[in-house]
Amino acid sequence: MPELQYDISVDSMLCTGCGLCTDFCPVEVFTDQGQDDRHPQIRQAEACWGCMTCVGQCPVHAIEVAARPQSVSQSLAPEQTHALPPAPESRRQYVEYAQTLKDILGLRWSAVAISLIKADDPLPDVPIPHGRMRYCQSLMAARRGQSILLPVDKHACPDGTSILGLSEMPKKLASGELYLLFHKLDSIEAAQHMALERPMLPARSIRATLVTPLERIAAEPDVVAVFANPEQVMWLLMSSSYYSGARHDLHASGYNAQCVETTLIPYQSGKLNVSFGCYGCRAASDVSDDLMFVGIPAALLPEVIKGLKELGKKAIPQSRNKIYLPVS
Ligand code: SF4
Ligand code: SF4
Missing domain, CATH: 3.30.70.20 (Alpha-Beta Plaits)
Incomplete structure (x- = not known):
């Protein structure tokens, strides 16, 4: 509550x-x-x-x-101890990953490290906002350089908060009723289908969400989110297939983009996923229409970066130089 x-x-x-x-x-x-x-x-x-x-x-x-202006977070009592920060070697590694993504892809925004802090784990030493934010808003702010820790009482979106396992799903959302009101689906059956098909973590299994720019991790990330245009997303897909040749079975729907598609699907499947965004995150943030979202499980990131470095030697510059464009 x-x-x-x-x-x-x-x-x-x-x-x-x-x-x-x-x-x-x-x-x-x-x-x-x-x-x-x-x-x-x-x-x-x-x-x-x-x-x-x-x-x-x-x-x-x-x-x-x-x-309320006098609201002060009760999430962390002064006597509670914070989680230890990640080891310096790990932090250095993520600084290098972040720089490689920026240098080779030409990303405008920082990639974002996402950590889902489990119910029994201590909270990292990261600022908690005084007011509430939506999870998608915290991601968008982190891409601009902010580090944000959101315990359940600082999450503003009941949908995303319950999907990510911080709270129970409110009845109106579980039933699909709200999706009909928003005219986002045709029937209650379609709304229930959509709600049932999306993944969800057990209620209260997660204590807080943490987002930081990838170059400033404050806990070991679970997922890394990249905000990119379609061409940059294409190179990320190819980077992750570079050593296997595997094609991608992506899960996108336009519903619950940041909580489900960018975060939870990579978190649970261990596979990279691409999202086009959703009504909620596009209506609640300043994200531009041309941005797409990639969720990369942190465990996959080293291989993706390695593949990206290989593609960055020749394939990416050649493609960007339009070498196959007919000469008129
Ligand atoms: S819709 Fe309900 S929960 Fe959301 S701000 Fe209004 S009163 Fe609060
Ligand atoms: S105009 Fe309608 S939506 Fe606005 S406060 Fe009154 S009843 Fe609520």
């Missing part, structure tokens, strides 16, 4: 009583409007995740959801 952290207000002068906030809130913070009062009532503010779905759906901008 999230700690009480948000003040929610509805401007009754603006509110038309349409009920969209009640319908769309994934954790039922609002009551249905009564006959005498068309405006939604706030029945359990303490359940609010700060996901801003109600704010985004309200057609007349009548809702304000504000983090």
